[in-house]
Amino acid sequence: MVKVGILGVGQRGLQHLATLWSIRKDYPLTIVGLCDVWPDNLSLGKIKRFVPDYSDQNIQVFTQFDKMMSSCTLDALYICLPPSVHNGEVVRAAQAGIHVFVEKPMARSLAECDSMLKGCERAGTALA
Secondary structure, three states: OEEEEEEOOOHHHHHHHHHHHHHOOOOOEEEEEEEOOOHHHHOHHHHHHHOOOOOOOOOEEEOOHHHHHHHOOOOEEEEOOOHHHOOOHHHHHHHOOOEEEEOOOOOOOHHHHHHHHHHHHHHOOOEO
């Protein structure tokens, strides 16, 4: 079972959550954590407007990335943040052995992209 987390539960994050939620019965995955600095984005009412059959049973919610990283066992992490607010999450997740999907655009500069690629390469994790 692949344990998945989502960082950033705004519009893009909710779209990914809806997709993951709809395929979880057919694929060996479980959503174990959601993280967003805006607590309203994590409210059950808001999430259910986008994912009507969503249940927060066994899904932890966080407003701090470090808390999610220390509290959840993740195999994969969807990073659905605007690139202007990235703060090293890709490399930190890779260093923890977590495979990472980064919503586009993945960074604001080629140097930031290279840093992410090298961090994942060194850690032996996938970056998509």
